[in-house]
Amino acid sequence: MYGNDFSAPADAADDTPGGGLLGEVEAAEAELRAAAARERRGGPAPDEDLAAYFDDVVGAEQKIEPRDWMPEAYRRTLIRQIAQHAHSEIIGMQPEGNWISRAPSLKRKAILLAKVQDEAGHGLYLYAAAETLGISRDELVQLLLDGRQKYSSIFNYPTLGWADVGAIGWLVDGAAIVNQVPLCRCSYGPYARAMIRVCKEESFHQRQGYEILHTLAHGTPAQKAMAQDAVDRWWYPSLAMFGPPDGDSTHSAQSMAWKIKRFSNDDLRQRFVDMCVGQAEVLGLRIPDEDLRWNEERQAYDYTQPDYDELMRVISGNGPCNRERMAHRRAAHADGAWVREAAAAYAAKRTEQKEKVAA
Amino acid sequence: MSEPTSREQTPLWEVFVRARRGLSHTHVGSLHAPDAELALRNARDLYTRRQEGVSIWVVPAGAITASSPDEKDAFFDPAADKVYRHPTFYEVPDGVAHL
Numbered sequence: 001m002y003g004n005d006f007s008a009p010a011d012a013a014d015d016t017p018g019g020g021l022l023g024e025v026e027a028a029e030a031e032l033r034a035a036a037a038r039e040r041r042g043g044p045a046p047d048e049d050l051a052a053y054f055d056d057v058v059g060a061e062q063k064i065e066p067r068d069w070m071p072e073a074y075r076r077t078l079i080r081q082i083a084q085h086a087h088s089e090i091i092g093m094q095p096e097g098n099w100i101s102r103a104p105s106l107k108r109k110a111i112l113l114a115k116v117q118d119e120a121g122h123g124l125y126l127y128a129a130a131e132t133l134g135i136s137r138d139e140l141v142q143l144l145l146d147g148r149q150k151y152s153s154i155f156n157y158p159t160l161g162w163a164d165v166g167a168i169g170w171l172v173d174g175a176a177i178v179n180q181v182p183l184c185r186c187s188y189g190p191y192a193r194a195m196i197r198v199c200k201e202e203s204f205h206q207r208q209g210y211e212i213l214h215t216l217a218h219g220t221p222a223q224k225a226m227a228q229d230a231v232d233r234w235w236y237p238s239l240a241m242f243g244p245p246d247g248d249s250t251h252s253a254q255s256m257a258w259k260i261k262r263f264s265n266d267d268l269r270q271r272f273v274d275m276c277v278g279q280a281e282v283l284g285l286r287i288p289d290e291d292l293r294w295n296e297e298r299q300a301y302d303y304t305q306p307d308y309d310e311l312m313r314v315i316s317g318n319g320p321c322n323r324e325r326m327a328h329r330r331a332a333h334a335d336g337a338w339v340r341e342a343a344a345a346y347a348a349k350r351t352e353q354k355e356k357v358a359a
Numbered sequence: 360m361s362e363p364t365s366r367e368q369t370p371l372w373e374v375f376v377r378a379r380r381g382l383s384h385t386h387v388g389s390l391h392a393p394d395a396e397l398a399l400r401n402a403r404d405l406y407t408r409r410q411e412g413v414s415i416w417v418v419p420a421g422a423i424t425a426s427s428p429d430e431k432d433a434f435f436d437p438a439a440d441k442v443y444r445h446p447t448f449y450e451v452p453d454g455v456a457h458l
Contacts, residue, residue: 067428114408121405128389131371137391194388201409340393344368347393 021177025199028184032192035061044069058259063189066132074258075133078188080149081260082130087144087151089123091325095159096168104162108212112165115205122198129190145330153311154241156319163216163223163230169209170279171231171238177202178272179242182262191260210279217283224284231280232288240306242269248308273303371420372398374405376412384416392417 044053050069057064064070093116100116103109127137143149154172159165180202183195216227243249243265255261263271273292280287289304313319369391375384387406392398398417407415426434442448451458 065428067425117408121408124390124405125388131389137369340369343393343397347397350394 021181022203024181025184029196058187064187065189079130079133079135082126082191083140083149086123086126089119091151091155093119094325094328095155096165098159099165111208118201125194129194132190153314154237156314156321157237158321161226163226166209166212167230167234169205170213171234173202173205175238175241175272178268185262187259213283217285228285231285235288236306240311244308270300273301277301369393372417373420374402375416376406377414378412
């Protein structure tokens, strides 16, 4: 139920972008239930090798749960990936939060507020999933604040105009969904379940962005130019969200074997490009790539790769907004300290009072 | 009080949501909160933003005692060889109705 105060859009929901992806999320959820239903064995036999048991469970498309034995590297990989994902949701509130006070109408403001609130929620689902692997929330927060864990490089780009909110929804959230839908089938149960929840909510994000761009692109020439400018700036950074090309990707092979990751970076990038072309046509906006064209042989679009050197520069801290984003997060954390302390003090006082009454 | 110490004491709560009247509460995830009241409010904000529930339980994670997956087979073994507890174990002669 999204924003039931507002009338439904005129076009059927199935025609809007993301409809197919939402179907995939539902399929992943059904598969999760089916896999649970056909669980063919319980825990490892007393004399069974734990590593073999783990491989067997993963191989049978069953989920690994928090208290199961798992290879230490699997645990570390998941903590790194889920934490980075959680941090991205939290930092990702900033570029769009920038426009809440300047949204063009009350409707857009309410929607954007709900969306940014969702990002906070997604961060919390994911932190909770990471904590099941034996790391504490405080450690995770500290790793982000110290810059020892990363967040998605895309959030180091600025939101210069209102149309950027639309472009983020359509392209950034669109790319995120393409990346995340396969994670709904991840071998680690708590992550897979969190991702199903995240993806279902994320599809509203993509649609609201698309609607903003559609409205602008069918408005005045100045509005259309603003929409085009936003797409021009966000296209390549969105393509870079899928990470380095397969040949240079460090974690891929092992993650695929563990069924944490299901498709390669390049496969997902291609899927995203193929999805966007038709959507851009409906918008009446141009994807800023002179070499974008259908390849009959590959049954896919040829496209220009993003600038991976730029990606590396942004990841290593030298994007347009890295320092601003981290400074803001550190300040927000420090400014919230008194709230956490007051809540803890209040809880301690009440416990004390209860104990007195009981004594 | 230094920040990490005060935060380490923020307990973890497991959250259960009843989606609709007539269904049982189902585990949906966890969160941190200093006390039960705040845990309940946070759970509402975090897990029921889209009318996912009509009732929420929050339980201190430390209060849950769980069976271990390692002993799963042994623990649940006693039920494994008692197939006669299922109605399908019994042969019903042809022509018998309402059984």
